[in-house]
Amino acid sequence: MTGPRQAALFDLDGVLLDSAAAVRSTLAAVATCALGxxxxxxxxxxxxLRRPRCEVLALLDVADPDDACDRWWDGAASTLPVEPFPGILAGLLALRAQGTAVGVVTVQDPDRLRWLLPPALTKLLEVVVTRQDAPPKPxxxxxxxxxSRLDIPPERAVFVGDSPTDMTAARxxxxxxxxxxWGWHPPAALHAAGADHLLPEPASIGPSLLNHLPPTDSA
Incomplete structure (x- = not known):
C-alpha cells in the first residue's frame, strides 16, 4: 500500500519565474508616470526587490504609491515578458510524473496571473492560491x-520560497x-527565518525536494 500523496508548493516571483528585471522595470515605469x-x-x-513596492515608490518621492500602483502597475507590467528559470519546467514535470501535486501560493493578483503565467507553467499547476483567496504570507x-484543495496533510508537503515571509508562512x-x-533574498535571511534547508539553484526543483519530507510509517 502506498503512503499519502505528497505536495510541492512554490512561491512564484524569484522562485519559479525569473521576474526580477520585469519588476524593476515596472517600478521605474510607475514612478515615471507618477512623477512626470x-x-x-x-x-x-x-x-x-526586497521591499514592498509602495515603500520603494515612496522612497522615490511618489506622493501616493497606492494610487500610482492602481493606475499604472498592471499596464506597465503586462508589456514585459517573464519566463520560468531554466530547468523549472522540467523539474515540475518530473514531480507531476511521479504523482506529486504541484501548486503555487503567491501574493499576485489573480487577474494579473492571466498574462503573467506562461501557459507551459500553468498546465503543470494543480492549485494556485492568490492574495484574494487568503491572507498573504507570512x-x-x-x-x-x-x-485543503489538494486533500494533502501539511506533514506531506514542502514549500519553496525566496523570502523570510515565505519561510515564516511555511513553518x-x-x-x-x-x-x-537564487531568488531575491540572501541565504542568511532565509536561514534566520527558519528555512529547514536551502536549495542552491533552479535545477534543485524536482523529485529530490521530497527527500526533505519526514519518513512515513510503513506499517
Missing part, C-alpha cells in the same frame, strides 16, 4: 488553503520550508 519625469531601473533604491492561510503551516537562494 523619467525614472530608470538603476535609479531605484538599494534592495528594491500568514499560513494560503498554504493551508492549497493543501506556521507545518510544512517543510525550503529556501530558494
Amino acid at each position: 519625469r523619467r525614472v530608470m531601473p538603476d535609479d531605484l533604491p538599494p534592495a528594491a 500568514a499560513p492561510d494560503g498554504l493551508h488553503l492549497a493543501l 506556521a503551516a507545518g510544512v517543510v520550508a525550503l529556501g530558494a537562494v
Whole structure:
C-alpha cells in the first residue's frame, strides 16, 4: 500500500519565474508616470526587490504609491515578458510524473496571473492560491488553503520560497520550508527565518525536494 500523496508548493516571483528585471522595470515605469519625469531601473533604491513596492515608490518621492500602483502597475507590467528559470519546467514535470501535486501560493493578483503565467507553467499547476483567496504570507492561510484543495496533510508537503515571509508562512503551516537562494533574498535571511534547508539553484526543483519530507510509517 502506498503512503499519502505528497505536495510541492512554490512561491512564484524569484522562485519559479525569473521576474526580477520585469519588476524593476515596472517600478521605474510607475514612478515615471507618477512623477512626470523619467525614472530608470538603476535609479531605484538599494534592495528594491526586497521591499514592498509602495515603500520603494515612496522612497522615490511618489506622493501616493497606492494610487500610482492602481493606475499604472498592471499596464506597465503586462508589456514585459517573464519566463520560468531554466530547468523549472522540467523539474515540475518530473514531480507531476511521479504523482506529486504541484501548486503555487503567491501574493499576485489573480487577474494579473492571466498574462503573467506562461501557459507551459500553468498546465503543470494543480492549485494556485492568490492574495484574494487568503491572507498573504507570512500568514499560513494560503498554504493551508492549497493543501485543503489538494486533500494533502501539511506533514506531506514542502514549500519553496525566496523570502523570510515565505519561510515564516511555511513553518506556521507545518510544512517543510525550503529556501530558494537564487531568488531575491540572501541565504542568511532565509536561514534566520527558519528555512529547514536551502536549495542552491533552479535545477534543485524536482523529485529530490521530497527527500526533505519526514519518513512515513510503513506499517
